[in-house]
Amino acid sequence: MQPAIQARDIAKRYRLGQNAGASTMAELLSAAASRMLPGRRKPAGNAAAEFWALKGVSFEVAPGEVVGLVGENGAGKSTLLKILSRITPPTRGSVSYRGRVGSLLEVGTGFHPELSGRDNVFLSGAILGMPRADVRRRFDEIVDFSGVEAFIDTPVKRYSSGMYMRLAFAVAAHLDTDILLVDEVLAVGDYKFQQKCLNRMDAIAHDGRTVIFISHSLLAIQAICRRALWLDRGMIVADGPASGVIARYAGTDHGSGGIARDWPDAAEAPGNAAIRLRSARVEALGAEPGAPIDVRQSFAMSFDYDNLREGAYLTADLLVTNEAGVVVFNAGPTEEVRPAAVGRRRERCVVPGDLMNDGTYRVTLELRDRGEVLLSMPDLLTFDILDNPDGRFGWYGKWEGAVRPRLNWTSEALD
Amino acid sequence: MSEHSDRPARMISPDQGSIPAYIEEVWANRDLVAFLVWRDIKVRYRQTFFGAAWAVVPPFFTMVVFTLIFGTLVKVASDGQPYWAFSICALTAWNYFSQALTNAANSAINNASLIEKVYFPRLSLPLSAIVSPLLDLAIALALLVPVLAIAGIMPSARLPLLVPLIAMALATALGLGAILAALNVRYRDVRHLVPLLLQLGLFATPVVYPASLVPEGLRPLLGLNPMAGVVEGFRWVLLGSATDPWPLVGVSTVTALVLLACGIVVFMRLERGFADLI
Numbered sequence: 001m002q003p004a005i006q007a008r009d010i011a012k013r014y015r016l017g018q019n020a021g022a023s024t025m026a027e028l029l030s031a032a033a034s035r036m037l038p039g040r041r042k043p044a045g046n047a048a049a050e051f052w053a054l055k056g057v058s059f060e061v062a063p064g065e066v067v068g069l070v071g072e073n074g075a076g077k078s079t080l081l082k083i084l085s086r087i088t089p090p091t092r093g094s095v096s097y098r099g100r101v102g103s104l105l106e107v108g109t110g111f112h113p114e115l116s117g118r119d120n121v122f123l124s125g126a127i128l129g130m131p132r133a134d135v136r137r138r139f140d141e142i143v144d145f146s147g148v149e150a151f152i153d154t155p156v157k158r159y160s161s162g163m164y165m166r167l168a169f170a171v172a173a174h175l176d177t178d179i180l181l182v183d184e185v186l187a188v189g190d191y192k193f194q195q196k197c198l199n200r201m202d203a204i205a206h207d208g209r210t211v212i213f214i215s216h217s218l219l220a221i222q223a224i225c226r227r228a229l230w231l232d233r234g235m236i237v238a239d240g241p242a243s244g245v246i247a248r249y250a251g252t253d254h255g256s257g258g259i260a261r262d263w264p265d266a267a268e269a270p271g272n273a274a275i276r277l278r279s280a281r282v283e284a285l286g287a288e289p290g291a292p293i294d295v296r297q298s299f300a301m302s303f304d305y306d307n308l309r310e311g312a313y314l315t316a317d318l319l320v321t322n323e324a325g326v327v328v329f330n331a332g333p334t335e336e337v338r339p340a341a342v343g344r345r346r347e348r349c350v351v352p353g354d355l356m357n358d359g360t361y362r363v364t365l366e367l368r369d370r371g372e373v374l375l376s377m378p379d380l381l382t383f384d385i386l387d388n389p390d391g392r393f394g395w396y397g398k399w400e401g402a403v404r405p406r407l408n409w410t411s412e413a414l415d
Numbered sequence: 416m417s418e419h420s421d422r423p424a425r426m427i428s429p430d431q432g433s434i435p436a437y438i439e440e441v442w443a444n445r446d447l448v449a450f451l452v453w454r455d456i457k458v459r460y461r462q463t464f465f466g467a468a469w470a471v472v473p474p475f476f477t478m479v480v481f482t483l484i485f486g487t488l489v490k491v492a493s494d495g496q497p498y499w500a501f502s503i504c505a506l507t508a509w510n511y512f513s514q515a516l517t518n519a520a521n522s523a524i525n526n527a528s529l530i531e532k533v534y535f536p537r538l539s540l541p542l543s544a545i546v547s548p549l550l551d552l553a554i555a556l557a558l559l560v561p562v563l564a565i566a567g568i569m570p571s572a573r574l575p576l577l578v579p580l581i582a583m584a585l586a587t588a589l590g591l592g593a594i595l596a597a598l599n600v601r602y603r604d605v606r607h608l609v610p611l612l613l614q615l616g617l618f619a620t621p622v623v624y625p626a627s628l629v630p631e632g633l634r635p636l637l638g639l640n641p642m643a644g645v646v647e648g649f650r651w652v653l654l655g656s657a658t659d660p661w662p663l664v665g666v667s668t669v670t671a672l673v674l675l676a677c678g679i680v681v682f683m684r685l686e687r688g689f690a691d692l693i
Contacts, residue, residue, distance in 0.1 A: 014691065086427055086534040088690040094428035106532045114458045126450035127533055 003060040004210040010093035055234040068221035071231035099178025108168035113157035146170035302348040319364040354406035358387040451543035470551035518544035519592025537686040590678030597685035638666025
């Protein structure tokens with residue numbers, strides 16, 4: 001079968017700087033003036049720094065395939081979607097596609113605050129490329145989906161932001177094109193509405209339509225897409241079944257730290273005359289090394305070091321902080337400390353499953369001899385805990401809370 | 416869906432497509448143009464006290480001022496017509512043009528959020544911007560014709576000829592407006608330039624004075640300004656003037672069409688960069 005989308009070596013260059021390559025008269029005059037001054041010659045055109053948002057991306061999407069796009073901010077996901085939806089042309093390369101393309105890069109594209117909900121449904125539909133007859137035919141369905149029937153003739157500037165988003169998403173959700181490009185539109189509304197949106201996305205995905213989908217919710221991608229593309233700094237680094245790509249994506253270290261660090265050479269290891277840290281790692285229990293940790297799994301943190309001070313009363317102190325900077329816990333050994341001999345030692349602790357919430361965590365380690373701090377390593381490790389779809393019952397929003405314990409819960413009738 | 420494998424593949428590439436294909440795409444998106452016009456009209460007089468009366472108030476007061484200054488004080492010739500009638504006919508046409516050009520020149524930057532988030536042929540924006548002030552023009556004409564009749568200037572069989580004259584004003588506003596809209600994306604200077612252009616244009620066009628003030632041999636040159644032809648044509652239709660405006664209108668028609676073609680070509684060349692620059 002012919003591919004629905006075929007991208008060949010797409011590259012996109014942006015010019016950095018205030019005016020994206022356009023020059024002002026003041027710039028032209030000052031450039032002319034500096035050219036006239038001897039010895040102050042600058043080569044022309046060096047001012048515009050370039051940035052390649054995409055550096056040669058090629059892939060094919062078969063008709064009916066649902067593909068998730070993952071990658072960090074600035075990896076080029078949105079640029080890719082903008083090129084596929086023709087908003088901006090590629091600098092190099094080409095894309096061919098078969099069928100009608102619709103794109104949802106934002107909730108509420110084309111909404112006008114002065115117009116009523118009803119008018120906006122038609123206007124936004126027209127802007128997204130829905131034929132007028134389609135909008136008219138599905139109008140009741142759209143209004144019903146949004147749940148704002150009572151206010152449909154009120155100008156949307158009087159809507160609450162939740163109502164506005166719901167109506168906007170409702171229009172978008174009824175866009176019936178062969179190819180649909182969707183950028184992060186799920187994070188709208190409350191719990192109930194989110195569930196509705198996801199069900200709708202799921203229905204679209206199972207409708208035989210070709211969908212490319214960006215979301216920061218890896219869980220939503222895992223639930224909806226069978227295939228995922230991982231973009232990193234403008235290049236595709238992984239392409240394959242969603243679960244595998246996501247696991248690899250989540251397993252990489254984002255920023256400092258990482259899930260494992262080793263210092264094989266004692267001379268380069270952090271430390272001093274009293275102590276040298278040789279390795280630190282976080283690993284899921286009962287899984288191969290490097291496997292991602294999910295919220296249900298217990299995991300171990302271990303730290304190997306050389307004790308160089310005979311008879312030191314060594315204690316370890318761990319500080320685990322989440323993305324919000326909140327200290328989730330502070331822990332250390334609970335047994336009475338005994339003097340340690342010179343040599344290699346290991347501190348290890350196990351964090352039970354069903355305790356930590358999903359997210360990114362940073363670990364700070366301190367080693368002390370009685371009160372004296374021998375070594376303090378802020379952000380020594382960084383690791384992610386992934387969500388687990390079990391127990392979510394179809395809801396994919398952010399689970400609130402610093403921790404996410406599985407409680408011994410009972411629910412019974414009392415009469 | 417298996418049927419989309421049978422459809423011809425379409426291509427996105429760094430090169431621009433052909434002009435006929437582009438025009439065809441604009442035509443395919445005519446629903447969108449209709450909706451944008453409808454939005455403009457619905458929103459324009461929202462929360463105003465006088466509502467659509469604003470369509471006729473500005474040309475009316477300009478006419479009063481011009482009649483006092485140019486008609487009564489300076490005594491500019493008016494081809495044998497009462498000066499107020501002479502000037503209001505021209506002002507009605509000019510007022511449409513100035514509104515359409517301003518709208519069109521700002522159409523791309525005013526819809527920046529759409530350009531960044533969804534694809535459609537961008538020419539739909541200046542196109543809808545020049546169509547929506549037609550409503551104001553229609554209201555003004557619907558009032559003007561009876562007023563002239565009461566004053567004793569009866570509508571003639573020439574009235575339907577307003578349609579091609581209005582089409583000429585549309586073409587001029589679209590051609591020039593599309594170029595300005597595209598430049599406006601890159602250089603916001605355009606926003607400051609348009610009022611100046613319109614102010615100069617008002618005097619470069621025979622609005623306060625008749626074209627007959629210009630020596631006969633040079634008169635067709637006045638037609639290089641397409642609005643000169645439109646304005647003189649409006650007078651000829653509405654006032655039943657004896658002077659034949661056709662050489663002037665002929666030259667104006669050609670300039671209007673050239674301007675339209677240039678406008679579309681320039682706009683098409685520049686529109687691909689809109690999303691990155693806006």
